[in-house]
Amino acid sequence: MQWTEIAVTTTNEAVEAVSNILMEAGATGTKIDDAADFAALQPTFPGELLDKSSVPHQESGAVVTAYYPATVAITELVPDITQRVQMLTQFGLNIGSGAVLTKPVAETDWATAWKKYYHPVRVTRYLTVVPSWEDYQPTDDAEKLLVLDPGMAFGTGTHPTTALMLQALEMTVRGGETILDVGTGSGVLSIAAKQLGAGDIYAYDVDQIAVDAAKANLDLNPIAKDVHVAPNDLLKGINQSADIIVANILAEILVPLIPQTWPLLPEHGLFLSSGIIADKYPLIRDNLVKTGFKIIQTLKRGDWYGIIAEKPGADD
Ligand SMILES: C[S@@+](CC[C@H](N)C(=O)[O-])C[C@H]1O[C@@H](n2cnc3c(N)ncnc32)[C@H](O)[C@@H]1O
Numbered sequence: 001m002q003w004t005e006i007a008v009t010t011t012n013e014a015v016e017a018v019s020n021i022l023m024e025a026g027a028t029g030t031k032i033d034d035a036a037d038f039a040a041l042q043p044t045f046p047g048e049l050l051d052k053s054s055v056p057h058q059e060s061g062a063v064v065t066a067y068y069p070a071t072v073a074i075t076e077l078v079p080d081i082t083q084r085v086q087m088l089t090q091f092g093l094n095i096g097s098g099a100v101l102t103k104p105v106a107e108t109d110w111a112t113a114w115k116k117y118y119h120p121v122r123v124t125r126y127l128t129v130v131p132s133w134e135d136y137q138p139t140d141d142a143e144k145l146l147v148l149d150p151g152m153a154f155g156t157g158t159h160p161t162t163a164l165m166l167q168a169l170e171m172t173v174r175g176g177e178t179i180l181d182v183g184t185g186s187g188v189l190s191i192a193a194k195q196l197g198a199g200d201i202y203a204y205d206v207d208q209i210a211v212d213a214a215k216a217n218l219d220l221n222p223i224a225k226d227v228h229v230a231p232n233d234l235l236k237g238i239n240q241s242a243d244i245i246v247a248n249i250l251a252e253i254l255v256p257l258i259p260q261t262w263p264l265l266p267e268h269g270l271f272l273s274s275g276i277i278a279d280k281y282p283l284i285r286d287n288l289v290k291t292g293f294k295i296i297q298t299l300k301r302g303d304w305y306g307i308i309a310e311k312p313g314a315d316d
Pocket residue numbers: 016020153154155156157161162165182183184185186187188189204205206207210232233234248249250253275
């Protein structure tokens with residue numbers, strides 16, 4: 001089948017929002033080449049050897065690339081994507097040039113491009129993301145694998161916003177917790193939480209394509225087969241309580257989510273949030289504190305922040 005590649009040239013702070021626009025426009029996957037991610041590349045654990053020359057990267061700014069099947073009307077899609085990218089400036093995001101370029105690609109080229117780009121990556125101390133086509137064995141007993149088909153939805157595990165939540169889950173999941181994963185995308189955080197010993201997990205996404213992608217990825221990870229996935233707008237209408245709620249979504253979308261999390265958490269329940277670009281950190285921190293949360297820890301990768309917040313107990 002013939003596919004069309006749409007590439008949007010932008011900046012580090014807008015990659016997640018641009019990726020969302022491309023996915024909402026029906027992309028089967030997005031690829032992010034971000035100069036800032038490359039510059040910020042650090043060993044994830046002491047002693048890790050990092051060969052930067054082996055990592056393909058963007059020299060400056062960022063390019064978000066998405067692929068659409070021939071069945072999609074590209075001539076109608078491009079003006080819509082262009083307009084939505086321009087509108088991101090209204091949220092205070094620097095979109096850079098915002099240029100939207102298209103080019104036809106054959107399916108075989110597309111598949112090969114993914115496979116060339118994604119290899120197993122140990123994202124945190126214990127968690128390694130493994131593309132579904134790689135035959136990879138853990139190098140030690142502590143290493144847990146998250147098997148993903150990255151072509152399907154946001155959440156390859158390597159984007160800093162996802163990595164921050166993987167790190168936060170690693171720091172907070174002790175075993176047996178009930179977890180709500182809001183904006184599950186590829187399902188990566190639910191799979192990680194299961195690998196870390198979580199109990200029941202309920203994952204939601206507003207995008208049906210992400211819901212289907214998450215289900216397919218959960219099927220690739222036997223440990224996560226019992227994760228419940230459903231379409232939902234944030235936590236609207238959900239009354240399932242949880243020990244931990246995790247969300248990696250744009251800051252503007254986190255704002256209405258924060259008060260929705262509060263009644264679902266017990267005393268000492270945790271809300272882990274990511275998708276927060278540096279400029280938006282005060283907005284999220286202030287909304288958390290206003291709702292009653294205590295900030296336990298702030299995590300940072302490059303320009304991105306993650307927050308571990310706790311609903312205090314009566315004894316606090
Ligand atoms: C940045 S991706 C995060 C994916 C994955 N959880 C990760 O950490 O890599 C954000 C996800 O939130 C979803 N999303 C955006 N707005 C939402 C909403 N109002 N309700 C539920 N999900 C939403 C998007 O469809 C997307 O899959």
